[in-house]
Every structure is written in C-alpha cells, then in structure tokens.
Amino acid sequence: MQFDRIDLEPRTMMGIREIVVMADLTAFYERSFTRVVAALAEQHLAPAGPATAVYHGMPTSTVDVTAGFPVTGPAVAPDGLVLSTLPDGAAVATVYVGPYDGMTRTYDEIATWMQANNLTPHTEMWEEFLTGPQTDPNPATWQTRIVFPLV
Structure with missing residues (x-):
C-alpha cells in the first residue's frame, strides 16, 4: 500500500456531529449526507468535494464523528448542522x-508506517468517500481516501 505525504489547504465542512455506536455508523452517514445536501441546496450551494467523515479521536464501541461535505462560499449551518474547519498543513x-x-x-498499516517514520497524527482524521454504494454497485471497487493530518 502506498502512503503519500501531502500538504492540506484549509477547508470548511458542513456536517452533523454526533457520538455514534459503531454498528450504527452506516445509517448515521446516510442520514447526515442526505441532510447536508438538502441544506446546501436550500442555499443554492453544492458540495465542494466528496462525502467526508471526520473522526474526533479514536473509535471504541462509539465514535465522535462529523459526517458531511466540504463547502465553499457563504454557507450557513441550519439547526442540527455544524460548520467546521478541517486541519491544514502536513498530512x-x-x-x-x-x-x-x-x-x-x-488503518493498521498506516499507523505502523507513521510510527516507523516518526510521524505523529493529529487527534482528528477523516475518510473521503470517493466512490461507494451511491455510484458503484461493486463493493470491491469502492474507493475511500484516508487522511491523517500530522502534528
């Protein structure tokens, strides 16, 4: 597996942040992504990137997660949604x-690689769902970009 060191630009994201039981994560994503797209459409905006899940700390049986989309422009988060800035810099x-x-x-491989390269991950990390069940019926070809900002 290939791991790339990249430089992140600051990005704003609109999403729903909740503490979710791991077994309920898929349903949370579906509900959140649908609600955020609707909120953006009401403001005549569109997502500025792929569906994204930001993890605030390491998951256990539950996870503190924000699910939504990057946005540009003067977005306003309606009740129940949040606007947040994703970390920028090295990742x-x-x-x-x-x-x-x-x-x-x-995840195990990337943790081992970061440790071997003396890299310390930020407390937040995220997944960008490049392709998935909405665009591709074959789970074997779904693509998820995993991003670990560095301290």
Missing part, C-alpha cells in the same frame, strides 16, 4: 479500495 494520505468492513488492515 499522510492513502486510498483504500474495497468494502468498508475491510479497512481495518489499512
């Missing part, structure tokens, strides 16, 4: 290809 990224339930190995 490590990779693209995982396959079903979502197979991502654990990729």
Whole structure:
C-alpha cells in the first residue's frame, strides 16, 4: 500500500456531529449526507468535494464523528448542522479500495508506517468517500481516501 505525504489547504465542512455506536455508523452517514445536501441546496450551494467523515479521536464501541461535505462560499449551518474547519498543513494520505468492513488492515498499516517514520497524527482524521454504494454497485471497487493530518 502506498502512503503519500501531502500538504492540506484549509477547508470548511458542513456536517452533523454526533457520538455514534459503531454498528450504527452506516445509517448515521446516510442520514447526515442526505441532510447536508438538502441544506446546501436550500442555499443554492453544492458540495465542494466528496462525502467526508471526520473522526474526533479514536473509535471504541462509539465514535465522535462529523459526517458531511466540504463547502465553499457563504454557507450557513441550519439547526442540527455544524460548520467546521478541517486541519491544514502536513498530512499522510492513502486510498483504500474495497468494502468498508475491510479497512481495518489499512488503518493498521498506516499507523505502523507513521510510527516507523516518526510521524505523529493529529487527534482528528477523516475518510473521503470517493466512490461507494451511491455510484458503484461493486463493493470491491469502492474507493475511500484516508487522511491523517500530522502534528
């Protein structure tokens, strides 16, 4: 697997932030992504990038997560939604290809690689869903970009 060191530009994201039971994550994503797209459409805006899930700390049986989309322009977060700024600066990224339930190995590999290269990840990281069930019926070809900003 290839890991790339990249430089992130600051980005604003509109989403829903909740503490979610891991088993309920898919339903949370579906609800959040649908609601954010509707909120943007009401403001005559469109997502400025792929559906994104930002993890605030390491998951356990639950996870503190914001699910939504990057935005540009003068977006306003209606009740129940938040606007947040994603960290900028140095980061490590990779693209995982396959079903979502197979991502654990990729996370293990990226953690090992960062440790071997003396890199410290930020407390927040995110997944960008480049392709998925809405655009591709074959889970084996779904693409998820995993991004770890660095301290």
